[in-house]
Amino acid sequence: MPDLISLVARRCRWFWMPLSLSGLLALLTFLPAFAQKNPPKPANVYVDAAGVLRWQGSKEEVALFGVNYTTPFAHSYRAHRRLGVSPEQGIDQDVYHLSRLGITAFRVHVWDVEISDTLGNVLANEHLRLLDYLLQRLKQRGIKTVLTPIAYWGNGYPEPDTAQTGFSAIYPKARAYNHPRAIRAQENYLRQFLNHRNQYTGLLNREDPDIIAFEVCNEPHYRQPEAEVSEFVQRMVAAMRSTGYRKPIFYNLAESPAVANAILGSPVQGFTFQWYPSALVNGHTLRGNLLPLVQQYPIPYARDPRFAGKPRLVYEFESADILQPVMYPLMARSFRSAGFQWATQFAYDPLALAHANTEYQTHYLNLAYTPAKAISLLIAGRVFRQVKRNQQFATYPQDSTFDGFRVSYRNSLSELNTPAEFYYTSTTTTAPRQPTALRRVAGTGSSPVVQYQGTGAYFLDRLVPGVWRLEVMPDAIQVRDPFAKTSLRQPVTRIAWNTQPLRLALPGVGADFTVRGLNEGNTFQGQANDGTVALQPGVYVVAARGKSTAAYSAQTPLGAIRLGEFVAPAPTPGPVQVLHEAPAQLPAGQPALVRATVAGAEPTDSVLLIAQHFYGPTRTILMRRPTLTTAEATVPAELLYPGQLRCWVVVKRNRQTTTFPGGFAGSPLSWDYAPQDHWESSIVPTGASLPLFRAAQDQNRVETGGVNGGGWADYITTGSGQLALRLLQAPTPASPPAFFDPQAPVAFLRAYFSDRLTARAAETGTFRELVLRARCGGGAGPVRLVLTTRDAAAYATEVAVGPELQEIRVPLTAFQPAQQVLLPRPYPSFLPMTFRADGPAALPLAQAEVLQILLAPAAASATSERPYLDIESVELR
Incomplete structure (x- = not known):
């Protein structure tokens, strides 16, 4: 271990302040207590004879875990400017938080479209300067970098593209690798980018020991013939090596599996992968136990000797649309079991933007704004560094x-x-x-x-x-x-x-x-x-x-x-807000606990619940404040006879009264309170059916779609005028894509219902059947119903669905232990299709939380109509 005082002095020279003798002695005392196994500084990396990435000098294995982060470019850059925050200030704040979270790795696909011209010349502009600034700040915190110089992306998302100067603006991915001018532009660009001298560190990109490797380009899209791909990769590697660069060069192996042989046989030193286990852009928060999605990462090329002898990196991963703070640690474990030595989440939200999550709607991670998820990333980093490469574990949930x-x-x-x-x-x-x-x-x-x-x-x-x-x-x-x-x-x-x-x-x-x-x-x-x-x-x-x-x-x-560093956003300005999700149903004759989240209320504010049986009695109840951000009250049983419960939450501050939902001035008890907004729940008698899915109401709380290109989903109206979800089978491709499974379902519905079942928990044992209102057409294949539990055990049965809209009654005893399909489908598409966990022999309905409806592929049909399944509703009776 190097001398600790000189090590800290080198790391902190940009803010080093003279210490008193007592301060120096204190420093000597407490620094050993914080010694962690961080990356050496400075140290280059090399690939040993077995294909393992190691640090020069110590020869220890590299195991780095971190994030992507994009403030120098694209929407993030523009949003900082729009909000009046200098990108430098944003970078300083965010890099501090990354350091607090134990981050040791940074990766970004550089928006070449913003720092190059059409010939591939690197432009010395604001974006390049900010990348230099970011790399300097990461270096000062001991964070290592892998850069992907070519992104092929436009710079707009989620906005329209703005003025773009680079070669990627005229050569899209599908042409960039086989168009002669595009190839020459990329060769020129790579040589200049590796020879760019960082204006803050004074180092060339290719010689900076904290930039440990380069990935040539981001998620390339290739097609046959393989010869074009082979030539392109060889030329890119040759261009980089012509600069004198000698550290590893990595290439994406997951994005274009149809030409995997060309990349496996190329002169690169390692391969990169990504993992989006819950798909992307579902449009709402996913609920239920999604841990089966991340319990393993099997690589289809693992036994290929061209692959086995080279290191592998995960350039991007994320549990998209998931806030649960449980996914990252098991993802990190799965990465290590698969032999990865680097993994970087995509993408850490800049502090200035995280209040709105605009950069990438489907991702959300920031220490201040998603604190539990951020701490889970801290824990995942420890998993990644502690679990041995290729260490194997039992299947979840036996080994959580x-x-x-x-x-x-x-x-x-x-x-x-x-x-x-x-x-x-x-x-x-x-x-x-x-x-x-x-x-x-x-x-x-x-x-x-x-x-x-x-x-x-x-x-x-x-x-x-x-x-x-x-x-x-x-x-x-x-x-x-x-x-x-x-x-x-x-x-x-x-x-x-x-x-x-x-x-x-x-x-x-x-x-x-x-x-x-x-x-x-x-x-x-x-x-x-x-x-x-x-x-x-x-x-x-x-x-x-x-x-x-x-x-x-x-x-x-x-x-x-x-010691005194502290970065936190200012309090959010604005009026009081109250959030509440009313249960779809409440059991009649039982008191009901109503909980709400309160933002912006003072400790001295009064929070009241107004509960009203429709056209019946009304109660005003003072809500308890268990914490400064929560409120709760119990609606008495005498108000909960069959019918409808309507609720409002009223916040009183001095003489000012504000009613929610809506945040309207006044009280719903006043004769002239005009707003019609309210929360409502059906009050149902014992024995009433329990809806698991209703197409007319639940579009924003379910996941639907095709399975690996096999189909898609839509909403239609039936002859009775009711809305129904339609699952359709896609045309059979003339040339099936890589890893296409002809036996897999073509389309699916996934519906979380645990919150509805919990509200009727006392009656769980009285339900006897599941009732599906549906129809099939176009020669559709079999329909499979799956119920999964909070412990990831699945129970399934197949049902026959006719061409006329009908109620299909399925006894709960028909559900037998089975496997679930991993939904939404993960990316890359080679990841597992199904998962099975042990559970009781009979369906434990009280533990059930998710319904899957799967449309299997149809047999060949003479009709031109696409096979489909229409689902109007599913309920328990």
């Missing part, structure tokens, strides 16, 4: 606890518990493994170490025995579905700077510890009472009573950060 890690879908929890580190994404009752050995804690929610009602993340780092650094982020309150259509004018998550009690049970600190603010503007000084102190977001030194903390200033280095 492994090597000090725990992943629990039921608790929405990812956890790391080692003697030195304790990280968790949600409230947990797990006790630290060795409390006296703890050096680092991070989490959201509460644990035996930290009791906290806020929703932001927090970090605790031990400096010396009895002295800790505490960082507390502000509350993040989701106010809209972040995966629906977005706009910079419409926040999906609000930030609140609340002062809240925080209770600590740290070894050696005691119950009367002292607290001193460290970040800029934070002058707090106080002492805990019975282990509890009320704090606003910021950075603090926490110390056992009597311990001197004078040696610790805001400028004192701590690994790659300074």
